[in-house]
Amino acid sequence: MLLSFLEEKSFTYMITMSQTRELLRRILKAFNADENYIDTIVNELEELGVEAIIEEGELLLHTGVRVLGKGQNSVVVKCLYKGETCACKILRPDASRRDLIHEAHMLQIANKVNVGPRIYSYRAHIIVMQLIRGVKIEKYVQETSNKFKIKKIVIDLIEQAYNLDEIGLEHDELSRPEEHVLIENDVPYIIDFESAKYRGRRTYRNLTQILNALLVGRSKVAFKIRNMLNINDVTSIIQLLREYKKNSSREIVNKIVSYIDTV
Numbered sequence: 249m250l251l252s253f254l255e256e257k258s259f260t261y262m263i264t265m266s267q268t269r270e271l272l273r274r275i276l277k278a279f280n281a282d283e284n285y286i287d288t289i290v291n292e293l294e295e296l297g298v299e300a301i302i303e304e305g306e307l308l309l310h311t312g313v314r315v316l317g318k319g320q321n322s323v324v325v326k327c328l329y330k331g332e333t334c335a336c337k338i339l340r341p342d343a344s345r346r347d348l349i350h351e352a353h354m355l356q357i358a359n360k361v362n363v364g365p366r367i368y369s370y371r372a373h374i375i376v377m378q379l380i381r382g383v384k385i386e387k388y389v390q391e392t393s394n395k396f397k398i399k400k401i402v403i404d405l406i407e408q409a410y411n412l413d414e415i416g417l418e419h420d421e422l423s424r425p426e427e428h429v430l431i432e433n434d435v436p437y438i439i440d441f442e443s444a445k446y447r448g449r450r451t452y453r454n455l456t457q458i459l460n461a462l463l464v465g466r467s468k469v470a471f472k473i474r475n476m477l478n479i480n481d482v483t484s485i486i487q488l489l490r491e492y493k494k495n496s497s498r499e500i501v502n503k504i505v506s507y508i509d510t511v
């Protein structure tokens with residue numbers, strides 16, 4: 249009885265693994281991966297204990313497969329890990345980086361102050377992390393007509409950026425929040441720590457980058473946010489950011505938050 253149960257389980261697992269291999273081949277072929285590279289990824293997935301890859305997501309690759317997203321260096325797919333749906337970030341064979349180890353370390357540090365998707369495990373070419381069932385910030389602000397929701401997102405991002413500033417982890421790409429913030433259930437998540445640098449001493453750059461991009465800049469997102477929050481003149485924000493650059497303290501952050509709260 250027990251034996252037949254086990255046999256059944258492993259049989260199901262084998263089928264899933266071979267299907268996963270086939271799916272992975274179609275995903276990685278979109279980036280001209282050779283068989284060697286596909287083997288490397290399959291081995292790492294097995295080592296990590298990833299149970300399956302799930303074909304689902306916003307983005308359709310030219311090989312006809314759906315994935316969660318892709319960037320210059322990676323492709324991100326939905327997967328099953330310890331019985332939960334997660335996200336697997338897989339290094340592209342044509343990436344300019346050799347591995348995802350630095351990014352995994354940066355994400356672990358960010359997680360210590362509750363920033364970023366939770367990282368569960370990693371190998372040289374794969375990061376298994378929390379799946380964010382979210383939309384990009386640009387889509388979110390275009391579709392939201394609720395001023396308070398926008399304020400909440402901006403304030404939440406200020407707090408997250410401040411947390412990163414305090415521990416000295418510079419994300420370095422927050423001047424393009426369009427690509428680096430996903431929003432799930434009105435909660436923003438900062439993603440993609442590939443360019444992050446750990447300074448180990450307080451910095452000001454996360455907060456100044458993201459607020460410049462969200463409130464001061466000329467992007468569609470900034471226009472929409474200023475419009476929603478009735479901000480016609482950005483000199484007060486620029487002034488506050490200058491103060492913060494000189495003195496990256498909680499006190500200045502509180503001033504920035506209360507400014508946004510009252511507009």
Ligand SMILES: Nc1ncnc2c1ncn2[C@@H]1O[C@H](COP(=O)(O)OP(=O)(O)O)[C@@H](O)[C@H]1O
Nearest residue numbers: 316317318319320321322324335365379380440
């Ligand atoms: N944890 C996640 N959950 C859901 N989707 C994700 C997650 N991480 C990344 N993505 C999607 O994958 C895309 C590429 O990821 P990103 O980390 O920016 O890759 P790259 O380092 O190659 O630029 C993102 O724009 C996003 O759409």
Ligand SMILES: [Mg+2]
Nearest residue numbers: 319320440442
């Ligand atoms: Mg990127």
